[in-house]
Amino acid sequence: MITHPDHELLWLSCAAKRCCSLRTVRPTGGDIWRIATRLHVPPESFLRSIPAEPDADDGVLLAPTSQPVHLALARRATKGRQAACVFLMHIREEVARCGLGELRPLPCQAFPGRDACGTLRIREDHGCTCRSWNLAELDRPAVAALLAQEAAERARDRQLVHLWNEQVKSDEGSKYSLADFCGYLLYAYTAQMAEATAGGTA
Amino acid sequence: MSECIGACLACEGRCCSVYIVPLTGFDVWRIVQAQRLAPELFIQREPEDYPTPAGFLLRPGGPTFAIALRHQYDRRNERPCIFLLQLREGIQRCGIYAHRPLACQTYPMQLQLAGVVPRADMLCPTGSWMGIGERPDEWRERLVQQDSEWERYALVVQAWNTAVRTRPADAGYVLDQYLAYLVAAYDTLNALTNQPLATPLDATFAALANAWTKID
Ligand code: SF4
Ligand code: SF4
Ligand code: SF4
Ligand code: SF4
Ligand code: SF4
Numbered sequence A: 001m002i003t004h005p006d007h008e009l010l011w012l013s014c015a016a017k018r019c020c021s022l023r024t025v026r027p028t029g030g031d032i033w034r035i036a037t038r039l040h041v042p043p044e045s046f047l048r049s050i051p052a053e054p055d056a057d058d059g060v061l062l063a064p065t066s067q068p069v070h071l072a073l074a075r076r077a078t079k080g081r082q083a084a085c086v087f088l089m090h091i092r093e094e095v096a097r098c099g100l101g102e103l104r105p106l107p108c109q110a111f112p113g114r115d116a117c118g119t120l121r122i123r124e125d126h127g128c129t130c131r132s133w134n135l136a137e138l139d140r141p142a143v144a145a146l147l148a149q150e151a152a153e154r155a156r157d158r159q160l161v162h163l164w165n166e167q168v169k170s171d172e173g174s175k176y177s178l179a180d181f182c183g184y185l186l187y188a189y190t191a192q193m194a195e196a197t198a199g200g201t202a
Numbered sequence B: 001m002s003e004c005i006g007a008c009l010a011c012e013g014r015c016c017s018v019y020i021v022p023l024t025g026f027d028v029w030r031i032v033q034a035q036r037l038a039p040e041l042f043i044q045r046e047p048e049d050y051p052t053p054a055g056f057l058l059r060p061g062g063p064t065f066a067i068a069l070r071h072q073y074d075r076r077n078e079r080p081c082i083f084l085l086q087l088r089e090g091i092q093r094c095g096i097y098a099h100r101p102l103a104c105q106t107y108p109m110q111l112q113l114a115g116v117v118p119r120a121d122m123l124c125p126t127g128s129w130m131g132i133g134e135r136p137d138e139w140r141e142r143l144v145q146q147d148s149e150w151e152r153y154a155l156v157v158q159a160w161n162t163a164v165r166t167r168p169a170d171a172g173y174v175l176d177q178y179l180a181y182l183v184a185a186y187d188t189l190n191a192l193t194n195q196p197l198a199t200p201l202d203a204t205f206a207a208l209a210n211a212w213t214k215i216d
């Protein structure tokens, strides 16, 4: 028997999934690692780079003087339809579903919740046109736990990005691709996961 | 796409674009549960070339049909499965992997007297399934489950057909009605697995089929 938490049911029952067309989803390094290893796909098959916001402290450098970038889920456009997340399955016009199931990135799972300095809020940019969300509809402890996990993974990503950027800046002529950075990220996560498992059994 | 042992890594998902994937009622029920999708959105009917025990009627004395997964509505030329994800760089993956139909879970293997062997007509690139010898038990388990699901499905279909046959000759049903019956029948079966059987199964199906075939 497959059961869904209530707020996930609400989310599943929205047919159009506008949030998956309109929003820019930035997965965490952990999300990227989970998707790539479970689906056996290279991260560059589902990611694109977007310019990091000017005040971001976790933008990735691909060359010593390049504009820092962030990783976001790639989009796919088909004839006569607005671009949408590569993982969105288009069942029929105005009916779509996420193809990742429980593997979907933490920000998607926590949607439409967001963390406002430790308080759970509804995102302002949720993109829904026919329903408004209210906090009472969310499984608040579960969403708060997802947001906490997301914050912890982003803190770890920030450290990994700093190490990477130092390396890039130390060599004036260096030039890397998105795939190079993804390779580094996967390598680092695989090492950390192995360590965590070893630490857990020791 | 079938077993996750990396065999499909180098393949562009040929089996997911070429075949018409046949479904049992259990496959339908599981996808409906997991995706909260109305069955008629992802299912099409296929006339049977010759009647089988799992072929259902839509009118008394009419032809029999099977059900199959639809293809993507907006990519008609390539005809990929409705659930196939197209990632970048030509990579494709199943978007309902955990709940994909039994036919997909067992492809490209079949059960023979000699044991589990790849189908002679498989579409997989040469060498994909070199590692098959390592996990024959898992394949066998799925292939056996597939067989027993087809048997169970045939019983559910026969209850429906019996009810349809008792209706006036001009009574016709649409696919949506049959699918609604299917989901209700498997809901009932699922509930029954948790309790001892009060009424015989045949009677339960017959009651359900009659309930649904009265909706005109
Ligand atoms: S979050 Fe909004 S747009 Fe997204 S699926 Fe739900 S209701 Fe639809
Ligand atoms: S991963 Fe799934 S939930 Fe997230 S944006 Fe893509 S389709 Fe939507
Ligand atoms: S209007 Fe919003 S909530 Fe309603 S179906 Fe469309 S996207 Fe979903
Ligand atoms: S494509 Fe699917 S079936 Fe093939 S190896 Fe990967 S996960 Fe397994
Ligand atoms: S359900 Fe999944 S595995 Fe089966 S044909 Fe469709 S995409 Fe392929």
Ligand code: SF4
Pocket (backbone or CB within 6 Å): B001, B002, B007, B008, B011, B012, B013, B014, B015, B016, B107, B108, B123, B124, B125, B128
């Ligand atoms: S054709 Fe064979 S190798 Fe290719 S995806 Fe299908 S099962 Fe895998």
